[in-house]
Amino acid sequence: MTNPYVGEIVPIIRNDAGLYDGNLIHYFRVVFLKSQNIRNAYHNLRHMLHVLWLCYQAVLFYQKTKTPLRRHQVSVLLIAALFHDYDHSGQLGEDDLNIERAIRGLKKNLLDEDMDIFEEIVDCIRPTQYPHVRPSAELTLSQQILRDADMSQALSVAWLQQVVVGLATEWSKSPLDVLRAQGGFHRNLTFSTAWANEMFPPAVIEAKIAEAEALLGFLE
Numbered sequence: 001m002t003n004p005y006v007g008e009i010v011p012i013i014r015n016d017a018g019l020y021d022g023n024l025i026h027y028f029r030v031v032f033l034k035s036q037n038i039r040n041a042y043h044n045l046r047h048m049l050h051v052l053w054l055c056y057q058a059v060l061f062y063q064k065t066k067t068p069l070r071r072h073q074v075s076v077l078l079i080a081a082l083f084h085d086y087d088h089s090g091q092l093g094e095d096d097l098n099i100e101r102a103i104r105g106l107k108k109n110l111l112d113e114d115m116d117i118f119e120e121i122v123d124c125i126r127p128t129q130y131p132h133v134r135p136s137a138e139l140t141l142s143q144q145i146l147r148d149a150d151m152s153q154a155l156s157v158a159w160l161q162q163v164v165v166g167l168a169t170e171w172s173k174s175p176l177d178v179l180r181a182q183g184g185f186h187r188n189l190t191f192s193t194a195w196a197n198e199m200f201p202p203a204v205i206e207a208k209i210a211e212a213e214a215l216l217g218f219l220e
Helices: 004-012 025-034 044-063 069-085 097-107 112-128 140-154 161-169 176-186 193-197 202-219
Strands: none
Touching: 004 025, 004 140, 025 044, 025 069, 025 097, 025 193, 044 069, 044 140, 069 097, 069 112, 097 112, 097 202, 112 140, 112 161, 140 161, 140 176, 140 193, 140 202, 161 176
16 A cells, blocks of 8 residues: 555546546535635645545455445545545534535536536535534445545554644644543544455554654653
């Protein structure tokens, strides 16, 4: 599994591998030029692109199985990943309203050729509402992939800045308070898909817990 360097986003947006119909150039332009949240501390452009990259890794994972995602399913998943936090308020609470903002932004900027998959994209975005409303067992594979990708940001290399400091800023809390809460969050972190469980096995989660505890030891 490769690392999510910025350069790997370009082939995904252009669809160099031809895994879905068309490309994501229009939708990337919309997110970059129009979205009101790209400068947020956590729910920002980096997060949306990281989730997009992770969802693409899941697509590659399932391409090697007996049940690869169909071309239109890949389109649905990747557009949903790019738009799942579109226009996010960057504030704590009322995430249902953030979901509606994302869906409104998608509908306003939807390409004509994607009208037939609009509802599927919406259905993929909705389960990312946090705290989660629907159990993962009730979700489709694409919905599970997007939810797993969204939650796995907590395990990224840039976790301390992106998650701890970022969420502290958005929640008007101190970074230390958010860091203290990380152990409990990670101990309850579970994934639904075979892809995420292979990419983020228990050892990875345990290592992140140990990292948080060590950092707390330096600060307290």
